[in-house]
Amino acid sequence: MHPTVPVRHSLTRRQLRTAVLFLAPAVAAIVLLRLVPFLGAAWSTLFERAGVGLLAEERFAGFDNYVTLFGDPLFLNTLVRTIVFNLVINPVQIALAMAIAVLMTRRIPGRGIWRTAVFIPCTIPLVGSSIAWGVALRGDGPVNGILSALGIGPQPFLTSPTQALPSIILVASWVGIGYWMLFLIGGLNDINNEVYEAASIDGASGWRTFWSITLPLMKRPLLFVLVADTVANFVLFVPPQLLTNGGPEESTTLLMFDAYRRTYTYSQPNLGATSTLVLTLIMLLIVAIQFRLLRERD
Amino acid sequence: MTTTGLKSPIGAMAPSVVPPSGRIDIQHKLMIGLLTVLAIGVAATFTLPALWMLLGSLRPGSQVIESVSPLSWHTLIPNTWTLENYTTLFGELRFGTSMANSLLVAFASVIIGLALSVPAAYALTVLHFRGREFVFSLLVIGFMIPFEAIAIPLAQLFTDWGLNNSYVGLILPGIGNGLAIFNMRQFFQGIPVSLREAAVIDGASDLRIMTRIYVPLSVTTLINSGLLIFLAQWSSYLWPLLIISDEAKQVAPIAIARTYTDTSFNFGQMFGGALLISIVPAVLLFLLQRFFAQSIATSGEK
Numbered sequence: 242m243h244p245t246v247p248v249r250h251s252l253t254r255r256q257l258r259t260a261v262l263f264l265a266p267a268v269a270a271i272v273l274l275r276l277v278p279f280l281g282a283a284w285s286t287l288f289e290r291a292g293v294g295l296l297a298e299e300r301f302a303g304f305d306n307y308v309t310l311f312g313d314p315l316f317l318n319t320l321v322r323t324i325v326f327n328l329v330i331n332p333v334q335i336a337l338a339m340a341i342a343v344l345m346t347r348r349i350p351g352r353g354i355w356r357t358a359v360f361i362p363c364t365i366p367l368v369g370s371s372i373a374w375g376v377a378l379r380g381d382g383p384v385n386g387i388l389s390a391l392g393i394g395p396q397p398f399l400t401s402p403t404q405a406l407p408s409i410i411l412v413a414s415w416v417g418i419g420y421w422m423l424f425l426i427g428g429l430n431d432i433n434n435e436v437y438e439a440a441s442i443d444g445a446s447g448w449r450t451f452w453s454i455t456l457p458l459m460k461r462p463l464l465f466v467l468v469a470d471t472v473a474n475f476v477l478f479v480p481p482q483l484l485t486n487g488g489p490e491e492s493t494t495l496l497m498f499d500a501y502r503r504t505y506t507y508s509q510p511n512l513g514a515t516s517t518l519v520l521t522l523i524m525l526l527i528v529a530i531q532f533r534l535l536r537e538r539d
Numbered sequence: 540m541t542t543t544g545l546k547s548p549i550g551a552m553a554p555s556v557v558p559p560s561g562r563i564d565i566q567h568k569l570m571i572g573l574l575t576v577l578a579i580g581v582a583a584t585f586t587l588p589a590l591w592m593l594l595g596s597l598r599p600g601s602q603v604i605e606s607v608s609p610l611s612w613h614t615l616i617p618n619t620w621t622l623e624n625y626t627t628l629f630g631e632l633r634f635g636t637s638m639a640n641s642l643l644v645a646f647a648s649v650i651i652g653l654a655l656s657v658p659a660a661y662a663l664t665v666l667h668f669r670g671r672e673f674v675f676s677l678l679v680i681g682f683m684i685p686f687e688a689i690a691i692p693l694a695q696l697f698t699d700w701g702l703n704n705s706y707v708g709l710i711l712p713g714i715g716n717g718l719a720i721f722n723m724r725q726f727f728q729g730i731p732v733s734l735r736e737a738a739v740i741d742g743a744s745d746l747r748i749m750t751r752i753y754v755p756l757s758v759t760t761l762i763n764s765g766l767l768i769f770l771a772q773w774s775s776y777l778w779p780l781l782i783i784s785d786e787a788k789q790v791a792p793i794a795i796a797r798t799y800t801d802t803s804f805n806f807g808q809m810f811g812g813a814l815l816i817s818i819v820p821a822v823l824l825f826l827l828q829r830f831f832a833q834s835i836a837t838s839g840e841k
Contacts, residue, residue, distance in 0.1 A: 256666055256667070256668065259662065263745070264658070264662050264663070264674060266654075266655045267656060267659035268659075268674065268677075270655060270714055270715045271677065274711060274714075275681045275715070276681065278689045278692040278695075279684075282692035344577060348571070349578055351578075352578065355581065357825075358586045359581060360824075361589050361821075362589055364817045364821035365814075365817040366816055366820070367776065368795060368796050368816070369592075369816060371799075372796070372813045373591075376604075377588060377591070379604070382604065382607060383591065385607075386607040386614060387610065390610045419585060475685070478687060478777050479776050483796050483799060500691055501691065505781075513691060514691070521684065524685060525684060528683045529680070532680055532683065
């Protein structure tokens with residue numbers, strides 16, 4: 242090993258050529274597959290169509306689309322709903338994932354088996370989870386069968402404006418919790434055992450140990466999971482599209498579904514792009530936070 | 540209960556420094572018992588719906604709902620076992636074609652994605668040039684924006700470019716993965732610069748150094764990155780929904796979702812299809828779960 246500080250290479254022509262060759266495919270991919278569509282979408286939000294449909298003539302409209310969108314109570318409700326949905330589903334999923342991760346790292350018999358069991362649903366793509374719960378939560382489905390056996394009347398679940406969104410939280414959490422649990426278990430295993438031994442010498446209770454040792458040491462994996470989970474749930478699309486079609490009474494219309502429906506069902510691509518752009522800006526903010534978290538180190 | 544005496548707790552169960560005592564021992568065992576029961580309960584809650592799907596796919600489709608009332612063991616366990624759902628799926632429903640399409644798309648994306656990310660991560664690690672950090676941020680942040688966010692405008696472009704209803708159209712969006720490039724660069728940075736310097740003195744080109752030194756040293760990271768790309772493509776739903784209308788090129792998640800909205804479809808077949816699309820990720824994740832959790836969970840740490 243050379244003890245010297247890496248010498249700042251004076252850039253040779255050859256090195257630059259290598260850099261260009263090695264980076265060109267990735268840069269071309271990001272430009273064509275991310276930047277161009279993003280900028281194209283941003284540009285198209287400034288236009289409107291003379292008629293309805295994808296082939297109608299476009300004309301410059303300034304910020305009309307934004308005015309229309311933010312003046313549309315349906316969109317504002319969707320925006321608020323998406324944010325509230327995320328403020329509920331992310332803490333719920335992570336709190337449960339953390340609780341189960343802690344449970345599954347205890348020295349209990351057969352923990353590998355129980356851990357695997359929790360992880361099983363994660364291998365089922367969201368489409369599969371949606372199908373399973375779509376059938377399970379039917380009026381004549383097994384969940385209502387169990388509820389009836391327990392003396393609770395049948396519930397409408399996906400067909401009720403108040404229960405549909407919580408049902409979708411269930412659909413997404415069944416596959417999500419085990420997934421995030423896996424990362425948290427990774428983090429828990431990284432905590433040095435000596436720290437716990439020291440705490441137990443000091444006579445700290447289990448609860449106290451959790452709050453004052455485990456949680457602070459888990460800050461980073463928890464933050465990572467929180468941001469990654471938020472990113473995933475902000476663009477949640479499959480359950481509303483497949484199970485409820487945004488209904489009943491718009492109660493499950495989330496931003497991603499709204500952008501999809503405006504573009505394809507209502508044939509208003511410029512409004513759809515505007516909706517997409519609002520979503521992307523929110524995502525960019527979350528990703529910027531995520532990037533900071535990933536780079537931070539001490 | 541009284542016979543426990545002063546028997547010391549078993550090795551790893553309690554820190555050796557704590558003075559052993561009978562009361563603590565019993566309390567400890569009780570606690571372990573309670574936690575085990577809790578763990579089994581949690582495990583059962585998560586597994587039961589999957590088990591219900593699996594068993595439902597092995598019974599005549601109409602029985603899935605019929606068996607609910609009255610509620611009994613037969614709600615879960617079929618009284619008639621059959622493989623008919625699967626033969627129909629692979630026969631007249633041609634689900635095998637959709638599965639093959641999904642496999643082709645996912646594997647091609649992994650290979651192209653790695654071929655694209657490895658040189659990029661390598662150049663961003665070892666080569667010094669102006670704007671390196673900028674290019675790195677551009678790639679990582681750009682690819683970290685969830686694909687869904689730009690899927691709709693991109694689908695309109697792909698239609699203009701004539702890439703709809705093509706495998707190329709399915710594969711292209713999956714090849715760039717910010718987390719993959721990020722992880723690889725993190726790992727490459729841990730490889731001693733002296734290795735490359737020695738190779739350069741010996742006259743090796745960067746292509747050779749990358750393929751002969753960096754790639755063999757980072758197999759774990761490569762597997763992990765490949766897995767990320769594979770899983771994203773395998774479960775992709777919105778994108779094929781937007782650009783594929785030709786049934787012969789349709790991927791498995793859409794093929795199975797289409798049947799959900801079809802009222803004449805039977806639940807046994809639907810469950811069978813949903814389970815079939817879970818098998819590939821299940822096998823991969825169980826084989827590779829060590830790599831998977833490790834490198835992502837720790838990428839934020841070191």
